[in-house]
Amino acid sequence: xxxxxxxxxxxxxxxxxxxxxxxxxxxxxxxxxxxxxxxxxxxxxxxxxxxxxxxxxxxxxxxxxxxxxxxxxxxxxxxxxxxxxxxxxxxxxxxxxxxxxxxxxxxxxxxxxxxxxxxxxxxxxxxxxxxxxxxxxxxxxxxxxxxxxxxxxxxxxxxxxxxxxxxxxxxxxxxxxxxxxxxxxxxxxxxxxxxxxxxxxxxxxxxxxxxxxxxxxxxxxxxxxxxxxxxxxxxxxxxxxxxxxxxxxxxxxxxxxxxxxxxxxxxxxxxxxxxxxxxxxxxxxxxxxxxxxxxxxxxxxxxxxxxxxxxxxxxxxxxxxxxxxxxxxxxxxxxxxxxxx
Amino acid sequence: xxxxxxxxxxxxxxxxxxxxxxxxxxxxxxxxxxxxxxxxxxxxxxxxxxxxxxxxxxxxxxxxxxxxxxxxxxxxxxxxxxxxxxxxxxxxxxxxxxxxxxxxxxxxxxxxxxxxxxxxxxxxxxxxxxxxxxxxxxxxxxxxxxxxxxxxxxxxxxxxxxxxxxxxxxxxxxxxxxxxxxxxxxxxxxxxxxxxxxxxxxxxxxxxxxxxxxxxxxxxxxxxxxxxxxxxxxxxxxxxxxxxxxxxxxxxxxxxxxxxxxxxxxxxxxxxxxxxxxxxxxxxxxxxxxxxxxxxxxxxxxxxxxxxxxxxxxxxxxxxxxxxxxxxxxxxxxxxxxxxx
DNA sequence: CTTCTGGATGATTGCGCAATCATTTGTATG
DNA sequence: CATACAAATGATTGCGCAATCATCCAGAAG
Numbered sequence: 001x002x003x004x005x006x007x008x009x010x011x012x013x014x015x016x017x018x019x020x021x022x023x024x025x026x027x028x029x030x031x032x033x034x035x036x037x038x039x040x041x042x043x044x045x046x047x048x049x050x051x052x053x054x055x056x057x058x059x060x061x062x063x064x065x066x067x068x069x070x071x072x073x074x075x076x077x078x079x080x081x082x083x084x085x086x087x088x089x090x091x092x093x094x095x096x097x098x099x100x101x102x103x104x105x106x107x108x109x110x111x112x113x114x115x116x117x118x119x120x121x122x123x124x125x126x127x128x129x130x131x132x133x134x135x136x137x138x139x140x141x142x143x144x145x146x147x148x149x150x151x152x153x154x155x156x157x158x159x160x161x162x163x164x165x166x167x168x169x170x171x172x173x174x175x176x177x178x179x180x181x182x183x184x185x186x187x188x189x190x191x192x193x194x195x196x197x198x199x200x201x202x203x204x205x206x207x208x209x210x211x212x213x214x215x216x217x218x219x220x221x222x223x224x225x226x227x228x229x230x231x232x233x234x235x236x237x238x239x240x241x242x243x244x245x246x247x248x249x250x251x252x253x254x255x256x257x258x259x260x261x262x263x264x265x266x267x268x269x270x271x272x273x274x275x276x277x278x279x280x281x282x283x284x285x286x287x288x289x290x291x292x293x294x295x296x297x298x299x300x301x302x303x304x305x306x307x308x309x310x311x312x313x314x315x316x317x318x319x320x321x322x323x324x325x326x327x328x329x330x331x332x333x334x335x336x337x338x339x340x341x
Numbered sequence: 342x343x344x345x346x347x348x349x350x351x352x353x354x355x356x357x358x359x360x361x362x363x364x365x366x367x368x369x370x371x372x373x374x375x376x377x378x379x380x381x382x383x384x385x386x387x388x389x390x391x392x393x394x395x396x397x398x399x400x401x402x403x404x405x406x407x408x409x410x411x412x413x414x415x416x417x418x419x420x421x422x423x424x425x426x427x428x429x430x431x432x433x434x435x436x437x438x439x440x441x442x443x444x445x446x447x448x449x450x451x452x453x454x455x456x457x458x459x460x461x462x463x464x465x466x467x468x469x470x471x472x473x474x475x476x477x478x479x480x481x482x483x484x485x486x487x488x489x490x491x492x493x494x495x496x497x498x499x500x501x502x503x504x505x506x507x508x509x510x511x512x513x514x515x516x517x518x519x520x521x522x523x524x525x526x527x528x529x530x531x532x533x534x535x536x537x538x539x540x541x542x543x544x545x546x547x548x549x550x551x552x553x554x555x556x557x558x559x560x561x562x563x564x565x566x567x568x569x570x571x572x573x574x575x576x577x578x579x580x581x582x583x584x585x586x587x588x589x590x591x592x593x594x595x596x597x598x599x600x601x602x603x604x605x606x607x608x609x610x611x612x613x614x615x616x617x618x619x620x621x622x623x624x625x626x627x628x629x630x631x632x633x634x635x636x637x638x639x640x641x642x643x644x645x646x647x648x649x650x651x652x653x654x655x656x657x658x659x660x661x662x663x664x665x666x667x668x669x670x671x672x673x674x675x676x677x678x679x680x681x682x
Numbered sequence: 683c684t685t686c687t688g689g690a691t692g693a694t695t696g697c698g699c700a701a702t703c704a705t706t707t708g709t710a711t712g
Numbered sequence: 713c714a715t716a717c718a719a720a721t722g723a724t725t726g727c728g729c730a731a732t733c734a735t736c737c738a739g740a741a742g
Contacts, residue, residue, distance in 0.1 A: 018698060029722050034700060044720065059492070064469040065415065066698030069406045069727050084431045094425065094452060106466060109450045111435060125447060128405040151400070234634035263631075270611075270636040290604075293575035295611040359728060370692050375730060385690065407728030410697050 017060045026054035037062065068130065077316060078131040080110040080119055082138075082201070085231060086260065087288040089137070092159065092309040096135065099313025103320075105132070112137070114201045114230050120145045127152060133316045139163040139170075140202050155319045157312050160305075161203060162330055169319070170328040171311050175203045178301055178333055179210025182283065185335050186253055187218050191281065195251035196225030197240040197261055199232040204257035207285070211255060223247060232257065237264015238271075245272070252281060253341060259284035259291050259300055266294060266340065281341040296339035303333055358401045367395035378403065409471065418657060419467045420476040421451040421460055423542070426572065427601065428629040430478070433500065433650040437476065440654025444661075446473070453478070455542045455571050461486045468493060474657045480504040480511075481543050496660045498653050501646075502544060503671055510660070511669040512652050516544045519642055519674055520551025523624065526676050527594055528559050532622065536592035537566030538581040538602055540573040545598035548626070552596060564588060573598065578605015579612075586613070593622060594682060600625035600632045600641055607635060607681065622682040637680035644674055 023030040028047055036043045036051035043051075054060075068074040077100050081089040097107045108131060110122040120142045126134070127148065133155040139162070141149075149156050149167055156168040161175060186194065194215060198208040208225055215222050226243050228236040237260065244254060245268075256262040262284030269276050276282055276296050284291060287302035308331055315327035364371040369388055377384045377392035384392075395401075409415040418441050422430040438448045449472060451463040461483045467475070468489065474496040480503070482490075490497050490508055497509040502516060527535065535556060539549040549566050556563050567584050569577040578601065585595060586609075597603040603625030610617050617623055617637050625632060628643035649672055656668035 020698085030698090031700075031723085032721060035721085038700085042720075047720085059489075061465070061468045063410075063471060063698055065406045065410045065471055066727090067700070069404070069410055069729090070698075070700040072700095072727075074406065084425050084435065085428060087426060090425045090431065097450075097452065106470070107450065109438075109448065111438065124402070127402045129447070130404060130406055148400075234631045238634055264634060267634055267636040290575045293579055293605060293608055295608040361728085371728090372693085372730075373691060376691085379730085383690075388690085404728055407697090408730070410699090411728075411730040413697075413730095 017058050018063070019060070021058050022051065022054045022060045025058055026050045072130075073132055074130050075105050076108055076129055076131045077105050077133045077135065078108040078110060078126045078129070079135040080112050080122060080126075080137060082112050082114040083231065084109075084111060086258070086286075087290075088258075088286050088303065088305045092305040092312075095306040095309025096312045097309075099310050100316065103313075103317050105316075116140055116142050116145070123148060127154075132320065133157070135159055135312055135316075136167075137161075138203060139166065139172075141167075155316060157315055157327075159308060159312055166328060169315050169326055171308055171315055171331065172329075173303070173331045173333050175206045176210040178285070179207035179212075180214040181333070181335060182207075182255055182285075182301065183211050183214035183218065186255070186281075186283065186341065187215075187220070189337075189341065191253045191341075192220065193249065193252040194220065194222040195244050195247075195254045196222070196256075197237070197244065197254055197265065198225050198227050198257040199230050199236065199261065200227050201230055204232075207257065223251075228261075232261045234260060234264035234267060237261040238268040239264075241265040241268040250280065253277075253283065254280060255283050257285055259286040259288045259298060262298055262300070262340075263290070263294060266296070266298070276340050283341050287336055291336075292338065294340075299338045299341040300336050301333050302336050304331070307331065358399050359404070360401070362399050363392065363395045363401045366399055367391045413471075414473055415471050416446050417449055417470055417472040418446050418474045418476065419449040419451060419470070419472040421453050421463060421467075422478045423453050423455040424572065425450075425452060427599070427627075428631075429599075429627050429644065429646045433646040433653075436647040436650025437653045438650075440651050441657065444654075444658050446657075457481055457483050457486070464489060468495075473661065474498070476500055476653055476657075477508075478502075479544060480507065480513075482508075496657060498656055498668075500649060500653055507669060510656050510667055512649055512656060512672065513670075514644070514672045514674050516547045517551040519626070520548040520553075521555040522674070522676060523548075523596055523626075523642065524552045524555035524559065527596070527624065527682065528556075528561070530678075530682065532594045532682075533561065534590065534593040535561065535563040536585050536588075536595045537563070537597075538578070538585065538595055538606065539566050539568050539598040540571050540577065540602065541568050542571055545573075548598065564592075569602075573602045575601060575605035575608060578602040578607075579609040580605075582606040582609035591621065594618075594624065595621060596624050598626055600627040600629045600639060603639055603641070603681075604631070604635060607637070607639070617681050624682050628677055632677075633679060635681075640679045640682040641677050642674050643677050645672070648672065 019030045019033050023033045033051050036048045040048050079093060079096055081093055084090050100107055110126060112119040123145055135157045137160050139158050158166050158170050159172055161172045196208055198204050226240045228240055254265055262282050265282050269280060274280050284298050284300035287300045291298040291300050311329060318325040360371045360374050364374045374392050377389045381389050420434060420437055422434055425431050441448055451467060453460040464486055476498045478501050480499050499507050499511050500513055502513045537549055539545050567581045569581055595606055597606060603623050606623050610621060615621050625639050625641040628641045632639040632641050652670060659666040
């Protein structure tokens with residue numbers, strides 16, 4: 001077959017052509033075509049090639065609706081994240097999608113806007129697509145969500161958090177441990193006057209509480225954190241910083257619930273002519289790609305969300321291979337000292 | 342029915358329960374259940390309620406594979422973007438998804454990494470899901486992509502760009518016009534020594550060429566732009582800036598292919614003790630949420646990608662209602678002067 | 683009282699494919 | 713040369729649903 005012929009043939013529509021058309025052209029039965037495409041090892045090399053040629057000639061594109069209905073597996077994985085506007089979740093999502101697509105799985109994205117109710121609602125329509133697995137962010141869900149997932153038997157990964165009572169699989173880290181570690185770390189660096197700037201999502205607040213708890217254990221009293229509502233953008237960071245600076249005593253270090261917030265703090269400090277870290281130090285959370293490139297480079301907590309995404313994909317692929325596999329992985333985290341503390 | 346009963350009932354698995362089960366419980370035929378759910382107006386209020394109750398009692402979740410196969414519409418829209426790590430595309434995607442989900446459509450995300458070949462490959466598997474429409478970023482595609490789309494008859498929106506020869510629908514703006522406008526604008530502000538810092542993706546390069554073309558029309562000779570390979574992050578911005586500053590003559594203004602790159606330029610300028618804009622001015626592209634919050638606030642080109650996303654959704658919904666509808670919309674853009682120029 | 687109309691419901695069929703079981707063919711073994 | 717056995721292929725069936733056409737019934741019109 002010439003290249004030209006192939007090019008013209010392959011363009012056939014996704015609508016008309018079915019397995020049967022391919023079978024006719026190849027001179028075999030429809031089921032043999034199906035096998036040639038999905039289980040080439042059980043078909044003779046000769047017929048496999050005939051089928052392959054026929055597929056290209058008629059421009060066949062398998063109908064995965066029909067395939068999924070018949071085989072009860074959709075090669076679809078639903079991934080629910082609170083937002084895609086934070087590089088943390090964008091990176092996680094990208095890595096998970098890449099890992100899954102290598103194994104032939106497509107991803108169905110859901111954005112929960114940090115709301116467990118929206119998560120529940122998304123889940124309702126998503127389950128209608130009969131995904132082979134579902135990835136959730138966090139371990140906080142509505143009871144209905146938990147029940148539906150438990151009853152549906154779909155493999156689940158809860159990501160980006162840690163709990164002793166997971167629905168199924170788990171890839172993440174303890175936000176309480178992060179809060180505690182940040183407090184101890186900054187204390188050991190000699191800071192004594194602390195301020196917190198957090199966004200009021202579930203996980204950030206848990207880091208916040210652990211942070212203040214640890215401070216109190218260290219014998220330090222600190223003013224309450226400034227708490228903003230999501231999303232966490234530079235704007236919130238600047239506003240929060242202004243609020244902190246308006247207080248009676250200026251803190252030595254500002255601990256933020258995300259790098260983005262911290263970046264806003266840096267911008268506000270620059271605007272007000274404050275030197276970082278000599279006048280005021282700043283610590284973020286997330287180690288997004290920008291963090292090391294800011295001026296001054298941002299001290300933060302490194303999570304490697306791309307790795308979390310990749311490990312989510314791994315966990316799922318393992319489960320697909322072996323029903324009994326159940327990955328539960330505490331990724332940990334790493335404190336990164338740069339110029340801002 | 343008590344709340345408790347409902348809660349317990351609704352949790353039934355997504356696997357076992359079918360329309361037929363609902364029909365039995367409701368005491369009607371399966372097809373009546375289908376109608377009660379999809380076309381409530383043709384069913385009497387009484388049976389509609391009976392069905393609704395039965396659905397909740399048995400925890401029925403419609404199988405959209407079966408529904409899609411039978412009705413030939415999947416309520417799925419595929420959206421292909423080059424990356425989700427730029428807020429421009431993240432916002433566009435989010436807005437499009439929101440607009441579509443309100444009308445009951447789910448989105449299938451594909452990330453092309455700025456590669457038309459990857460786009461082609463993604464399209465292959467995506468067409469297997471028989472989406473009701475496809476959204477592509479840009480107007481540059483492989484010939485096979487064009488042919489497949491043309492032949493498949495699926496509604497297509499090309500977004501974020503402009504062309505006289507669209508595949509189908511079009512929502513975007515002219516990148517050439519942006520390049521030209523930036524050159525004229527900066528010229529009018531009095532700048533004469535220009536430098537360009539661009540990333541080598543198709544659309545950025547077209548803005549770049551138009552920019553230099555316009556400069557040359559204005560009688561200005563400028564050194565070649567520094568061209569980095571994607572992705573465009575702060576790091577590339579800083580590196581590019583260092584390269585520019587190493588040249589014989591320092592430019593008065595640096596024009597960047599994205600706000601992120603520009604942000605890197607600002608960071609490098611700060612690091613090197615250069616005042617912006619007095620020592621060197623900077624202009625970005627995109628007006629991401631951060632741009633106005635940086636220090637100094639970034640002059641840029643405003644695109645409102647969320648609006649593009651919303652209009653994409655509108656264009657598709659219109660098409661779904663009326664086969665003949667074919668939106669082609671030039672969104673234009675807006676130059677924004679802030680502190681950095 | 684008959685005929686007509688239209689609203690409400692049901693029966694049948696097929697969407698495109700893979701699982702399952704059945705059959706054919708080719709090859710090795712005694 | 714008969715038997716066994718595996719590899720390769722085919723026929724049938726059902727996945728869960730909506731489109732299509734058919735039926736039923738109540739009330740209006742004549």
